[in-house]
Amino acid sequence: xxxxxxxxxxxxxxxxxxxxxxxxxxxxxxxxxxxxxxxxxxxxxxxxxxxxxxxxxxxxxxxxxxxxxxxxxxxxxxxxxxxxxxxxxxxxxxxxxxxxxxxxxxxxxxxxxxxxxxxxxxxxxxxxxxxxxxxxxxxxxxxxxxxxxxxxxxxxxxxxxxxxxxxxxxxxxxxxxxxxxxxxxxxxxxxxxxxxxxxxxxxxxxxxxxxxxxxxxxxxxxxxxxxxxxxxxxxxxxxxxxxxxxxxxxxxxxxxxxxxxxxxxxxxxxxxxxxxxxxxxxxxxxxxxxxxxxxxxxxxxxxxxxxxxxxxxxxxxxxxxxxxxxxxxxxxxxxxxxxxxxxxxxxxxxxxxxxxxxxxxxxxxxxxxxxxxxxxxxxxxxxxxxxxxxxxxxxxxxxxxxxxxxxxxxxxxxxxxxxxxxxxxxxxxxxxxxxxxxxxxxxxxxxxxxxxxxxxxxxxxxxxxxxxxxxxxxxxxxxxxxxxxxxxxxxxxxxxxxxxxxxxxxxxxxxxxxxxxxxxxxxxxxxxxxxxxxxxxxxxxxxxxxxxxxxxxxxxxxxxxxxxxxxxxxxxxxxxxxxxxxxxxxxxxxxxxxxxxxxxxxxxxxxxxxxxxxxxxxxxxxxxxxxxxxxxxxxxxxxxxxxxxxxxxxxx
Ligand code: GDP
Ligand code: MG
Numbered sequence: 001x002x003x004x005x006x007x008x009x010x011x012x013x014x015x016x017x018x019x020x021x022x023x024x025x026x027x028x029x030x031x032x033x034x035x036x037x038x039x040x041x042x043x044x045x046x047x048x049x050x051x052x053x054x055x056x057x058x059x060x061x062x063x064x065x066x067x068x069x070x071x072x073x074x075x076x077x078x079x080x081x082x083x084x085x086x087x088x089x090x091x092x093x094x095x096x097x098x099x100x101x102x103x104x105x106x107x108x109x110x111x112x113x114x115x116x117x118x119x120x121x122x123x124x125x126x127x128x129x130x131x132x133x134x135x136x137x138x139x140x141x142x143x144x145x146x147x148x149x150x151x152x153x154x155x156x157x158x159x160x161x162x163x164x165x166x167x168x169x170x171x172x173x174x175x176x177x178x179x180x181x182x183x184x185x186x187x188x189x190x191x192x193x194x195x196x197x198x199x200x201x202x203x204x205x206x207x208x209x210x211x212x213x214x215x216x217x218x219x220x221x222x223x224x225x226x227x228x229x230x231x232x233x234x235x236x237x238x239x240x241x242x243x244x245x246x247x248x249x250x251x252x253x254x255x256x257x258x259x260x261x262x263x264x265x266x267x268x269x270x271x272x273x274x275x276x277x278x279x280x281x282x283x284x285x286x287x288x289x290x291x292x293x294x295x296x297x298x299x300x301x302x303x304x305x306x307x308x309x310x311x312x313x314x315x316x317x318x319x320x321x322x323x324x325x326x327x328x329x330x331x332x333x334x335x336x337x338x339x340x341x342x343x344x345x346x347x348x349x350x351x352x353x354x355x356x357x358x359x360x361x362x363x364x365x366x367x368x369x370x371x372x373x374x375x376x377x378x379x380x381x382x383x384x385x386x387x388x389x390x391x392x393x394x395x396x397x398x399x400x401x402x403x404x405x406x407x408x409x410x411x412x413x414x415x416x417x418x419x420x421x422x423x424x425x426x427x428x429x430x431x432x433x434x435x436x437x438x439x440x441x442x443x444x445x446x447x448x449x450x451x452x453x454x455x456x457x458x459x460x461x462x463x464x465x466x467x468x469x470x471x472x473x474x475x476x477x478x479x480x481x482x483x484x485x486x487x488x489x490x491x492x493x494x495x496x497x498x499x500x501x502x503x504x505x506x507x508x509x510x511x512x513x514x515x516x517x518x519x520x521x522x523x524x525x526x527x528x529x530x531x532x533x534x535x536x537x538x539x540x541x542x543x544x545x546x547x548x549x550x551x552x553x554x555x556x557x558x559x560x561x562x563x564x565x566x567x568x569x570x571x572x573x574x575x576x577x578x579x580x581x582x583x584x585x586x587x588x589x590x591x592x593x594x595x596x597x598x599x600x601x602x603x604x605x606x607x608x609x610x611x612x613x614x615x616x617x618x619x620x621x622x623x624x625x626x627x628x629x630x631x632x633x634x635x636x637x638x639x640x641x642x643x644x645x646x647x648x649x650x651x652x
Contacts, residue, residue, distance in 0.1 A: 005071040006247050007278070007323050009090050011118075012100035013110040013613070014080045017130040020230040021100065021239070022063065022076050028236060029065035029072075035233075062264070062276055062323065064306050067240050073323040082405035084113075084352040085384035086264070089334060091117060092346045093263040093278035093323060096124045096247030098239065103129050103137035103163065103227075107145040109552050109613035113352065115150045121346065122220040126242050132160050133168040133229040143225065153190070155183045155213060156225045158238070170227045170235050179209050187212045190221045217246040252320030258282030258290065258339030262332050265381040267416070271303060271327040280344035283319030284326065293337040302328030333380045352616050354384055354399035355547045355592055358406065358426035361396070367419050372396060374417040378409070390633060400426065428593040430627050431619055432497040432542040433505040434460045440536020444528040444644070451516030452528035454478075454486070457509040458536040463545075464505065464618055467494060471510040478515045478525075485525040486510060493530035493637075498537050499544055500630035504619075508533065527647040530637040538638065544629065546622035547592045553602070554585045555610035562605060570594035571626070589617055593627070 010018050026032045064073045075094060077087045091097075097118055101111060118125045127150075129142050139160045146154060158170045173180050187209050188194040194212060197204055216222040226242055228235020264276035277284070284290070284301060291298045305312040305325040318324040332338075337345055362371040372389050375396060379387035386399045400406055406423050413419045440456045454473075461468065469490055471483050478486075490508060497503035515525075551572075553563060560577060567574055567590060574588025590598075595614070602610050637643045 004069060005073065005250055005321065006096065006243055007073045007075075007094045007250055007321075008096045008098060008243060008247055009075040009077055009087075009094045010098045010100065011077050011087060011114050013105075013108040013114075016100040016102045016105070016111075017230045018076055018100050021098075021128070021130065021236065022074065024230050024233055024236040025067075025072075025074065025240060026063065026065055028240065029067055031065050062307050062325065064323075068244055070244055072240075072243065075323075080110075080404055082401040082403075082408075084401065085354075085382060087114065088117065088352075089263045091121060091123065092261055093276070094123065095250050096126075096243070098126045098128055098243070100128050100130050101142055101146070102131045102134075103139050103142055103160075104131055104134050105611070106138075106142045107149045109550060109615040112149060113615045119151065119220065124218050124220050124247055125223055126239065126246060127154065127223055127225045128235075128239055129225065129227045130230050132163050132170070132227055132234070133166055133232050135164050137164040137168070139163055139227060146225065151223055153186055153221065154223045154225050155186050155217075156180075157183075157242070158225075158227045158235070160227050166232075168229060168232070168234065170238070172238070174210070179206050183213065184209055186222055187216060190216050214246060218248045250321030252280050252344060254281070254283045254319040256281035256320070256342075258284060259342040259344055260284065260338040261345050262329070262334055262336045262338070265332070265334050266325060267381070268327070273330055273332075274305070274325045274327050275329045275332050276323070277318065277326050277338070278323050279318055279320055281320050281342055282339060283317050284338070285317045286314075290329075290338045292332060293339065293341040295336070297331045299329045299331055301326055334383055352401070354386070354401050355429050355616065356400050356402065356426040357397060357429050358400055359395055359397055359424040360409075360421050361424070363420035363422060367421075368394070370417070371413070371419050371421055374413055374419055377417075378412070393633070399429065426596075427628055428547060428591075428596075430499070430501045430547075430622070431504050431545040432499045432501045433503065433545055434458050434537060434540035435543045436460065436540050438536055438540035439511075440532045440534070440539060442528045442532035442535060444524060444531065445516075445519070447644075449519050450521065450524045450527070451519035452482070452513075452524040453515075454513035454525075454528060454532045455511050456532050456536050457507075457511050458533070458540050459507045459509070460540075461505045461507055463620070466504060467491070468507040469509075470507070473510050473513050478510075478513050479520075482515050482520065482522060482525045483510070485522045486529050489526050489529040490533070493533045496632055496636075497542050498534070498638075499542055499624070500628075500632055501544070503537065503542065504545070508536075523648075523651045526651065527644060531640065531643070534637045544622045544624055544627045545619040546627055548589050548617045548620050549592050549595060549614040550587070550589055550617040551595075551612060551614045552585065552587050553610060553612045554583055555602075555606050556583055559606055559610060560584050560586075563602070563610070566598070566601070570598065591620075591622065593622075 012018050023035050027035045061076050064071060075090045077090050099115060129139055131137060132139060143156055157174055158172055160170055162168045188198045191212055194204060217224055224242060224246060226235060226239055230236060259281045260277045260279040262275045263278055266274040266276060268274045286301055286304055289298055289300045304315050304318050306315050307325055362368045375387045379385040388397045410421055413421045437459045440458060442454050444450055444452045469487055494503040555563060570590045571594055572588055572590030574586050577584040577586045599612050602612055635643050635646050
């Protein structure tokens with residue numbers, strides 16, 4: 001096991017300075033001779049051509065370097081919401097994180113989303129306030145916002161001098177003098193024994209406080225705050241030292257059976273598919289064969305690499321606690337587990353699901369099959385694309401997060417696969433939910449041989465509840481093995497409701513039914529379930545649900561009237577604005593469907609001065625005429641005869 005190692009992710013909203021910080025780390029570690037610049041496209045971690053062009057990172061990239069005899073594996077994650085699924089997977093692979101904020105822009109909606117994800121997973125996190133040298137830097141305001149909007153339990157380890165100026169600097173609050181009272185308070189409030197001592201007037205020495213602070217940070221009970229300017233190289237050494245001091249070393253047992261997670265897939269020009277792996281237990285050696293948990297695939301490792309700033313080094317094994325890139329695993333997908341799915345592997349908790357669906361077309365008709373092939377490859381690398389190929393309709397559908405992701409996909413298709421493609425206008429992904437309680441009935445006993453009779457009760461549930469299933473039918477009426485098929489088929493049956501969208505927030509109860517001792521086959525229940533449920537949805541009627549975004553807008557006061565007018569028009573709502581220094585801050589909610597282009601409108605309205613950030617809030621009811629009701633794709637279970645014919649063929 002590697003104890004002298006740290007696996008961390010660096011996260012932030014776009015432009016906070018992650019790539020610049022990473023560049024500084026590599027320079028300090030002696031991995032590069034000069035610090036590359038994002039502005040000139042010369043950095044080490046942004047290496048796709050599209051990243052260089054746009055100056056943003058679109059994929060998580062992995063870089064390793066040594067600092068104070070410790071191997072640091074650093075995942076630089078994309079900062080744009082469009083690439084959240086990449087961030088989410090990376091969080092499963094690390095033991096700690098640096099969350100970067102800008103001293104000028106402060107806490108953005110995306111910062112908050114990422115922070116909640118880190119908090120939910122209890123990932124020890126260092127908050128780094130960057131850009132203290134930039135005009136407009138206001139460290140105190142950012143700290144106060146962190147306390148209000150992210151977490152009250154922080155320990156500010158440094159103070160700033162000359163902020164907002166080229167000669168800005170930082171001072172440690174932890175050296176020579178006593179630990180500041182406010183940090184002592186933070187530490188004792190999360191430690192009962194110390195709190196008792198403190199209350200009884202006992203003196204607690206600095207060393208104890210510092211040791212306890214360290215412990216509290218490693219369990220994500222306290223978040224240290226550090227300051228700096230990556231561009232000027234200020235505070236970066238302290239940040240690296242803090243990583244070693246506060247982020248725990250990886251745990252895991254190399255003698256246990258292998259358990260490793262594929263958290264990313266890269267593409268190498270020579271070796272092809274490259275899986276980014278975090279090994280939790282056991283180890284993988286070059287030339288080893290492995291099975292993938294929950295599948296029939298086995299695969300053979302052909303090379304193991306550690307990536308040092310653009311170049312790589314081949315290593316013979318990667319074992320518990322380590323992260324590496326592994327070649328040869330051709331059939332793996334992102335999210336696969338190699339070996340056994342042990343408890344050590346953290347579950348994927350989605351940060352932000354794609355909210356748009358879009359059709360993509362090949363510019364040259366002849367490229368259509370090649371485009372479909374390329375999209376299957378890309379959706380192995382990013383399963384959230386949920387690539388669907390409707391051969392009948394000659395449609396290629398993807399789920400996406402936004403414009404930037406579409407632009408990036410077009411560039412990748414052209415540069416890597418040599419295919420020119422264009423997107424249609426995307427549609428918001430609506431959902432539907434039963435409007436009232438109702439029953440659905442199916443009697444599938446023709447054409448023989450088949451027998452499945454069922455009655456379902458369909459009930460609407462609260463927003464965000466998802467799908468529940470219960471059976472009240474005894475196994476004398478419908479054998480358990482058939483009931484299992486019913487439960488297994490429900491997600492498929494709910495993929496499209498009567499308005500053409502996924503059905504959610506409902507409870508389905510199997511209340512009556514029978515099998516037939518001679519005629520029933522498990523497949524009969526697979527065929528019948530969607531018919532019964534669609535019948536129920538027809539009886540209950542469904543309400544369309546649309547995605548709602550939370551927004552934060554700040555602009556100068558004279559724009560307030562125009563902007564609140566826009567929000568009304570978009571069917572949005574907002575809280576009363578707050579004012580500061582001639583500017584207002586407005587928070588509220590609006591539908592994604594009406595606000596897709598709003599960042600562009602706002603930018604032209606304000607001459608680029610207004611700031612907006614948005615984050616997914618949830619689904620809310622939407623009148624049919626303001627949303628999209630679409631025809632069923634494929635053959636609907638309500639078109640009984642045709643549906644049965646097709647469903648039976650599929651089962652054969
Ligand atoms: P990322 O999107 O988070 O990876 O951010 P980048 O590293 O690409 O930086 C975004 C922009 O901010 C670039 O123009 C950088 O030169 C600039 N920048 C980064 N760090 C600092 C800093 O500490 N001070 C100032 N003034 N600018 C910075
Ligand atoms: Mg970047």
